[in-house]
Amino acid sequence: MPRMLDVSDDxxxxxxxxxxxxxxxxxxxxxxxxxxxxxxxxxxxxxRTSTVLFVGEETAVLAFAHATCIPSQVVPVSEEQLQGAVRSITGADAGAPAAPAARTPAAEPAPAAPAPATERQATLGITCGLVLVEGDLRPALVVEPDGPIARPGSTSPHDDFLPLLREQGFSDVRDMNQLPAPNPGWSALLAMGQLHAVLQPGTTGNPSAWWQAHQPLAVSDGWRQAATKAKTVLMYAAPAGTIGRQPREDLMRQALEQAAAQGVLVAAVMPLAGT
Incomplete structure (x- = not known):
């Protein structure tokens, strides 16, 4: 029987x-x-159903989504992420507990990203939570390294995490009650109901991973539903030791407000890439 499929040109x-x-x-x-x-x-x-093609270095997987959720498109992912998606599709990961927040080592950043110097390997932590902004609960990613971030090739002890992000289009947060400005070319990759990566503009025109989960991160149902509805995610970033691992979203909000008051918080609105 014919299917009500949307198949994009890509x-x-x-x-x-x-x-x-x-x-x-x-x-x-x-x-x-x-x-x-x-x-x-x-x-x-x-x-109406969208065809979504996940393309890795050696493998491609075709998936399907409600056309009202996302349009038909090609989503570039790493081969490791794609294999994880395959396991998710086949049910190998069924029953894994969902968590509203997670912290994993960052993949090697692209040259333009705030890469840690060899002598000071830092881990980028990602916390997912809902933040009340302009009267709406909005899905947010809070990024905080566990140590200073140096410019690529630098051996300076100075933490350049925020200056690097400002150079890449992130804006200082003065008021947590106002939406941050968009940062064109940046996006969050949510695939198979899990967070896979934060993408930045690539030098060849294709997006590249600024942060990439070693294993896709589970998010809460509320966070995923809010992200799917808004089709955007807020990303906040602060230097090491500023936000910390907060057990509740109200405490995370309080820590973000304190960071903004101290002038050490940057943010941007970014669309969902893929799903």
Whole structure:
């Protein structure tokens, strides 16, 4: 039976016209599926459905999502992330506990990112939480390294984390009740209901990973629903030791306000990349 599939030009270019035609005719496209964005059931025979192609270095995986959640598109990911997505699709990760916040070592940053010097390897921590801004609970990422961040190639003991981010378009936060400004080219990759990476503009025109989870991070249902609804995420960043691991979102908000008052908090609004 024909499917109500949206196949973007980018996806069509990757899979070819013949494969796109087979999908639209119902060959190889499931009738029912779990939306790769909101993780709720969908039916490509009854509702518009987006084809989402995750492309790694050696592997590509085609997934499906409600067209109302995200448009059809190609999502570049690392091969490691893609293998994790495959395990998620096949159910190998089923039953893993969800957590509203997580902290993992950062992948090696791109040259333009605030990379730690060899002598001072720092870990970038990501905490996911909901922040009340302009009357709405908004999904936020709070980034804080566990030590000073040096400019690439520098051996200076000075912490350049915030100056590097300001140079890349992040703005100082003066008032937590106001939305930060957008930072074009930056985005957050939420795929298979998990946070995979923060992407920055690449030198070749394609986005590259500024921060990348070694393992995709689970987020709370409330955070994911808010991100899917808004299609944007707020990213706040502060130097090491400023925010800390707060057990509750109200305490995280209080720490963010204190950082803003001290002039050591930058932020930006960024869209969701992929799902």
């Amino acid at each position: 996806v069509r270019a990757e899979i070819g016209e013949d494969e796109a035609g087979r999908l639209l005719a119902g060959d190889g496209a499931p009738g029912s599926y779990d939306c790769t964005s909101c993780r709720t059931p969908g039916d490509s025979e009854q509702e």
